[in-house]
Amino acid sequence: MFLPAIPPQRRIQINTREQAWELLTEFTQSESLRKHALAVEACMRACSRKFGNGTADDEDLWGIAGLIHDFDYERWPTAEEHPYKGNEILKQRGYPEVITRAIMSHAEYTGVTRDTPMEKALFACDELAGFITAVALIKPGKSLAEVDAKSVRKRMKDKAFARKVNRDDIINGARDLGVDLDEHIAFCIEAMKPIAKELGLDGSAPRPT
DSSP: OOOOOOOOOGGGGOOOOHHHHHHHHOEEEEEEEEHHHHHHHHHHHHHHHSSSOOOHHHHHHHHHHHHHHHTTTTTOSSSTTTTHHHHHHHHHOOOOHHHHHHHHSSSGGOOOOSSSHHHHHHHHHHHHHHHHHHHHHTTTTBBBOOHHHHHHHHHHHHHTTTTTOOOOOHHHHHHHHOHHHHHHHHHHHHGGGGGHHTTTTOSOOOOOO
16 A cells, blocks of 8 residues: 655654554555545645644644544444544554544544544544545546536435445534535545545546446
8 A cells, every 4th residue: 555655844753644554554454444544634634724723743633633533443343442442542552632532523422522623624524535435436437536516415415325424424524614515525525636546536447348
């Protein structure tokens, strides 16, 4: 799996992105889950520039939260264990509360409220990134270039499509972040485009003959 490089000056002192990637790959073998992590990371980095303090360290913080938000899901997929098991591991490995709390708050059933812009952004990007990916994968070229807010909204109305994705979470996430849903969808699509190749959504996949 290709690991996009992050310039040294944009790394944070504690729990670097490289360490976060190693954590993710230690617990997650599924390519689709790793790609989802990268997609959410990309959306979170974009959100940090829009809603955060604008520093490189802040962007890394938000990005790392997105990258590892589901790192324990493959091993402990039940609501009784995820993200609780992962949260214990994160604390053991020295991840700061700003990250552990954001990850706890992205699951509605934990009861952890979303109070900060980073916490709200993670919730607003998680399900949406997965849904955007699902929409891209049914396009003729399997490319993000073929996806726009209109096509995503159209598929959201089809309850049989990507049925595991919670539409209410997508809607409520944008609302709580204080952004228009169509604008947020378009924003996340654009955030994911620079890593379309790593996501397998750059149109290079062989087309059926």
